[in-house]
Amino acid sequence: MLKAVVFDMDDTLLSINLSAFLAVYMMDEARLLADIARTNPFSAFATFGSALLNLTNNARDDDDDRTNRAYFNDTVERRSGVPLDDPVIADAFTYYEREVLPRRNDSIIAAHPRSGAHEAVETLLDRGLRIALLTNPSFSRACIECRMGWGDMLDMPFELVTTMENSTRCKPDPRYYLESLDTLDLAPAEVLMVGNDPKRDFPTPDCGIQTAYVGSGKPVRSTWCGSMAEFAEHFDEIEELFYERQERGLLDIVQDTSREK
Known part of the structure; x- marks a missing residue:
């Protein structure tokens, strides 16, 4: 679930x-x-x-x-x-x-809330889903909160924000993801990652966490591809794809187990 x-x-x-x-x-x-x-x-x-x-x-x-x-x-x-x-x-x-x-922050850095970001978070909270910010923890809490401020995210009820101080690895190491989920008392099958980086926002090697991809291109491993602006509008579809992919993964495990026998 x-x-x-x-x-x-x-x-x-x-x-x-x-x-x-x-x-x-x-x-x-x-x-x-x-x-x-x-x-x-x-x-x-x-x-x-x-x-x-x-x-x-x-x-x-x-x-x-x-x-x-x-x-x-x-x-x-x-x-x-x-x-x-x-x-x-x-x-x-x-x-x-x-x-x-x-x-x-200036006209070159040009940091501002991404189109659709707040709508996405509001949609998830309205559905009773938990949220966390799994930004690459190669920066201090203060530095990450600086960028959160630029994106008007400081008031968002993230249950966890990953930082240098509370993480022992960076993306895409699965240890980073699994330790973060352990803090949240969640299993990989209960979580959807949302990210734009085809290398870092997919745990490598795979550890069972699905990713909705909001960057350029269409990575094979993505559960859904689209823009952040489309995420909230298409969340019903995303949720369906999440469960479909989960069921296919369980079927593959059953088939592999049968072959071993």
């Missing part, structure tokens, strides 16, 4: 030039890191960028249970000597992300 719908954020519920945002965010944080480390800004940018890349690529051992925040902080400290978890240093970055970054 479908119990919850979980959303990606960037270019799903929020329209944003993500490349422009990342450029501004990384350059600003690298400058801050350079000031603290008393080093060259270009060196600090390389340190910050490589640590973020390793985080998003899940470049660590399977038995590494550190949160994404701890992994990122440890990587930066090893390469720059700056302990990002020092309270004074952490406060400096948090101040930037809460007070400065929200004012960095």
